[in-house]
Amino acid sequence: EADIYQTPRYLVIGTGKKITLECSQTMGHDKMYWYQQDPGMELHLIHYSYGVNSTEKGDLSSESTVSRIRTEHFPLTLESARPSHTSQYLCASRGEWDRGRLIYTFGSGTRLTVV
Amino acid sequence: GQQVMQIPQYQHVQEGEDFTTYCNSSTTLSNIQWYKQRPGGHPVFLIQLVKSGEVKKQKRLTFQFGEAKKNSSLHITATQTTDVGTYFCAGQAAGNKLTFGGGTRVLVKP
Numbered sequence: 001e002a003d004i005y006q007t008p009r010y011l012v013i014g015t016g017k018k019i020t021l022e023c024s025q026t027m028g029h030d031k032m033y034w035y036q037q038d039p040g041m042e043l044h045l046i047h048y049s050y051g052v053n054s055t056e057k058g059d060l061s062s063e064s065t066v067s068r069i070r071t072e073h074f075p076l077t078l079e080s081a082r083p084s085h086t087s088q089y090l091c092a093s094r095g096e097w098d099r100g101r102l103i104y105t106f107g108s109g110t111r112l113t114v115v
Numbered sequence: 116g117q118q119v120m121q122i123p124q125y126q127h128v129q130e131g132e133d134f135t136t137y138c139n140s141s142t143t144l145s146n147i148q149w150y151k152q153r154p155g156g157h158p159v160f161l162i163q164l165v166k167s168g169e170v171k172k173q174k175r176l177t178f179q180f181g182e183a184k185k186n187s188s189l190h191i192t193a194t195q196t197t198d199v200g201t202y203f204c205a206g207q208a209a210g211n212k213l214t215f216g217g218g219t220r221v222l223v224k225p
Contacts, residue, residue, distance in 0.1 A: 040154070040201060040220055041218075042215070042217045042218060043158070043203065043215045043218075045215075090157055090158070092158075094213070102146070102163070102207075103148060103160045103163065104148075104150070104158070104160065104205070104213065105160070106157040106158050106159070107157065108156075108157050109157050
C-alpha cells in the first residue's frame with residue numbers, strides 16, 4: 001500500500017517543453033525531498049522542503065523548481081526540458097517518529113526521457 | 116559537509132556465498148539506516164541502527180553499527196538471487212539531514 005504517489009510513472013517529452021512531476025503523500029509528513037537518480041547510480045538530492053512555503057535547493061544543482069503550497073503536495077517543474085534532464089526522479093517524505101522510526105518513504109519514481 | 120561512503124561500489128557474488136558491504140561516515144552519526152533498491156524500483160527502508168555497537172538481524176541480513184558511530188556494515192549470508200539490487204546506507208548526524216551513501220550494487224551469479 002503506497003503512502004506516497006508519483007505521477008506520471010514514465011514520461012517521454014520533447015526538448016523545450018515545460019513539465020511538472022507530481023508527488024503527493026497521505027502521511028501528513030512535513031519533510032519532503034526530490035532525488036535525481038540515473039539507473040543503478042547514486043541518489044542526488046536536488047530539492048527539499050521542511051513544511052508549507054519552505055523549499056531549499058539540495059546538494060546537486062538542478063534547473064528544476066519546486067513548490068510547497070500544501071503539506072501533502074510537492075511538485076517539481078522543469079520550465080524547458082533538455083536531453084540532459086533524462087533521468088529518474090524520486091520523491092520521498094520523512095515523518096517524525098513514523099511508527100517509532102524516523103525513516104524515508106519513497107515514491108515509485110518518474111522516469112523522464114527528453115528527446 | 117557530512118560525507119557517507121560505501122564500499123564496494125559493485126559486489127559480484129556467487130549464489131550461496133556470503134558478503135559484506137561497508138558504510139563510513141566523515142562525522143559521528145546519531146543513527147544510520149539501510150535501504151534496498153531492486154532493479155527498476157525505488158529504495159525501500161530495511162532497518163535503523165541507533166546505539167553504539169548495535170547489531171540487528173533480519174533473516175540472512177546482519178546489520179552492525181560501529182562503536183564510534185561512524186561506520187556500519189551489512190553482511191548477507193547464503194546469498195540468493197532475490198538479494199540482487201542496490202543497498203544504500205544513510206547516515207543522520209546532528210540535526211535533520213540524512214545523507215545517503217553511493218550504494219553497493221549487488222549482482223548474484225547463479
